[in-house]
Amino acid sequence: MMTSLAGVSEAAGTTYQIVIEQMRFNPPVLTVHRGDRVVWVNKDLFPHTATGIxxxxxxxxxxxxxxxxxxxxxxxxxxxxxxxxxxxxGTLIVQ
Structure with missing residues (x-):
């Protein structure tokens, strides 16, 4: 499922992107605020997950x-x- 970043309003929070590429999450640590959206984009040649421990x-x-x-x-x-x-x-920090 592709997610569009267009049309994101400030009231809905900010949208951040984590790129999955070369067997890494980039950035490896991301700090966001409650209500923000995080989008993981897979640019590798095979599937990956983003699974909270x-x-x-x-x-x-x-x-x-x-x-x-x-x-x-x-x-x-x-x-x-x-x-x-x-x-x-990786680590997601929510403030």
Whole structure:
């Protein structure tokens, strides 16, 4: 599922992008505010996931050239990984 970043209003929060490429999340650590949207965009040649270690979120498989979005609702630090490639790790910080 592709997610469009066009038409995002300030009242709905800010939209941030994490690019999945070369077996990495970029940026590896992202700080956002409650109500902000985070979009993971897979630019690799194979599927990846963005899965919170605490189970706070789970994208399931994001196909190549596809994206998945999540709206941050609760403050905290959320380490996550790709369940298909467990050396791929990142952290989402929600303020």
């Amino acid at each position: 605490s189970k706070a979120f789970d994208s399931h498989a994001i196909s190549p050239n596809a994206s998945w979005s999540y709206v941050a609702r609760k403050t905290g630090s959320y380490p996550y990984l790709c369940t298909l490639h467990t050396t791929m790790r």
